Amino acid sequence: MKSLFDSETHTEILNRINKLSESSQREWGKMEVGQMLRHCQYPLKIALGKHTIKKPNFFMRLLYKGFKKSMYNDKPWKHNLPTAPGFKVEDKRDFKVEKDKLVALVNDFHEERIKKDRDPHPAFGHLTYDQWGQLEYKHLDHHLRQFRI
Structure with missing residues (x-):
């Protein structure tokens, strides 16, 4: 499994993000490209300690435990x-702003590979x-494939 901590994979993800444009169309799902770019920031912010979400209740913890390995x-x-409620993006987002923020977070996460x-x-x-490096890669890969990138 690829990891966002790996330098080649980091470069691959940045190149794929840079192939997106304001007119990129999704193959599935509801998010437009700007919304997807914003959505992809949340897991990276959690990994970097820049965002928190409410801990799930007992039932949800059991559910998450059941599909943890698939992450x-x-x-x-x-x-x-x-989509997890705390990661939903339903308002229109500025493509360039969200793209720049996502690229910065991808770079920040990769820089922390020594941690x-x-x-x-x-x-x-x-x-x-x-697992952290693989999870972050897999989430980004999923959404870039959503936009045929």
Whole structure:
């Protein structure tokens, strides 16, 4: 599984983000390209300690535990998975602003590749170093594929 901590993968993701344009059209889902760029920032902000979400209730923790491994394995995520409430973006977003913010966060995350220990993920709990890098890559890859990039 690719990891956003890997320099080649980091470059690949940046190149793919830079292929997006304001007119990029999704193949599935409801978000427009600017909304997707904003949405992709939230998991990176959580990993960087710049955003928090409410910890899930007992039932949701069990649900998350059941599909935790799918967050960082080699199998692509299915289309139209439900979006966590705290990550939904429903208002119109400025493409350039959101793209620049996402690129900065991708770079910030990659710069922190030397940081081996992170706080537990609010929904998935403890993740290893490799799992954090894989999770962040997989989420970005999922949404870039959503826009055929």
